[in-house]
Amino acid sequence: MTATAAPPRQPAPAPHTSVVRTELRRGVGPWAGAAVAVTILVTMYGKAPAWQGRWTDATDMLHVAGGLLAGPLALAAGCWQGGRERRRGTEELLRSVPRGRLRRTLLAVAPSALWPPAGQLLAAAVCLLATWPYVGGGRPYLELVAADALALAALGTIGHLVGxxxxxxxxxPLLAVTGYVGLAIGSYTESPARWLSPAADHSSPWHEPVWWYAPASAVWTCGLALAALLAYAARPARLRLLALLPLAAAVAAAVPVLRLPADGPWRPDPEAIRPVCDDGSPQVCVNALDRALLPDISRALAPLNERLRGVPGAPVRWSPGPGGPGPGEAELPGHEADSVRGRLRNPDLYLNSAVQWLFSDTCTSEDFAGPDAERAGEIHLAVSEWLAPTPENYGVPVGPAARRHLDALRAKSPVAQREYLARYLKADRCRPEEVPVP
Known part of the structure; x- marks a missing residue:
């Protein structure tokens, strides 16, 4: 008796994760992710001195670079991927497999939707790690980084559908140009609608976003993309009504953003502006965000503080912005243009700037006039040069008249110098006739 041959075993269907992995390797998706990462990293590298000392500056610049540059790139890459599917007849081939249209579209969109945010997250991780050794306080706004990644996924999806x-x-390429112009215009308009753009610019380090802004931004961008995806791929036709659900969610998320005040979703951060001070006299204070700069600033101001210490009318404290100095305080000059990675690049120039800020009286042209105005200006220049000489290659040379006053100051004894400085600080420098001659 002959044994009946067993029927051939049917191959097991490929796991869903294997199908997704295969789809992700196809087309321009990996190249799009790499291009996004390189674009953001090159942009950030070129502006490293402007952001590599504060978490807020780093995340703000990542937000603009990711939205304004990587956004059009995600649109173009998704569009090319979608057009490639259509041009090669892949859709007709996929119709022969037992998958629904929506599932097929989701698998086809995966490279366009996932690779650009992967590149953005990689670039953000590199930049935040490069910032970490130099920051003095605060935190990176990781919720905004995540919302930016979801915005790139939405743009890649929309680009794929257009393709x-x-x-x-x-x-x-036309979609990339259109997307860049649209994002740029939307980011720099004065309307509250600018905060719906994934490239809206914000540059104050003393602010933090309201807690709901990042989730609302994510719902807005992803809701629009999901609505477009369902409207295109849902079958039968009655299921296209499901596209109204994410569209309604996107509109609901946009409403509170459109009702924001002029400052947008940003509010003062009390922790960021909390003063951190040394124990010198006059005391030097910086904001908590810049505590890493405090030793450098204290050393830079040490020669000036030595002359001001104990002099009547001298400030008792150097106060950071924002908000302006209080009674008996002098405002520190801004250091953003002169600090890199938590260090002062030119302490001598910063010291000279501090003297200029110390004597920066808001005098009108009517007040600072008369026969003594020129003499008062020369004395002011002489006193400033005596307290903190202007570094070479900066400013203008001291003229002969100011040089005579400067030589007279330097020729005095230390006690006489302190007595003159007290008289100079006591005088109303907006009234030229009251400015004492050294």
Whole structure:
């Protein structure tokens, strides 16, 4: 009796994760992720002195670079991927497999939606790690980084759908240009609608976003992309009504953003502006965000503080912004242009700037006039040069008249110098006739 042959075993269907992995390797998706990462990193590297000392500056610049530069790139890459599917007839081939249209579209969109945010997150991680050794306080706004990544996923999805609908090869570059112009215009308008743009610029280190802004931004961008995806791929036609749900969520998320005040979703951060001071006299204080700079600033101001210590009318404390100095305080000059990675680049120039800020009286042209105005200006220049000489290659040379006053000051004894400085600080420097001659 002959044994009946066993029927051939059917191959097991490929796991869903294997299908997604295969889809992610196809087309321009990996190249799009790499291009996004390189674009952001090159942009950030070129502006490293402007952000590599504060978490807020780093995340703000990542937000603009990711939205304004990587956003159009995600649109173009998604559009090219979608057009490639249509031009090669991949859709017709996929119709022969037992998958629904929505599932097929989701798998096809995966490279366009996932690779650009992967590149953005990689670039953000590199930049935040490069910032970490130099910051003095605060925190990175990781919720905004995540919302930016979701915005890139939404833009890649929308670009893919445009490519499926318009498979012309020039659609991708035209969409990139259109996206860049649209994001740029939307980011710099004065309307509250600018905060709906994934590239809206904000540059104050003393602010923090309201807690709901990042989730609302994510719902806004992803809601629009999901609505477009369902409207395109849902079958049968009645299921397209499901697209109204994410569209309604996007509109609901946009409403509170559109009702924001002029400052947008940003509020003063009390921890960021908390003063951190040394134990000198006059005392030097910086904001908590800049505590890493305090030793450098204290050393830079040490020669000036030595002359001001104990002199009547001299400030008792150097106060940081914002908010302005209090009674008996002098405001520190801004250091953003002169500090890199938590260090002062030119302490002598910063010391000279501190003297200029110390004597920066808001005098009107009517007040600072008369026969003594020129003499008072020369004395002011002489006193400033005596307290903190202007570094070479900065400012203008001291003229002959101011040089005579400067030589007279230097020729005095230390006690006489302190007595003159007290008289100079006591005088109303907006009234030239009251400015004492050294």
């Amino acid at each position: 499926l609908l318009v498979p012309w090869r020039l659609t991708a």
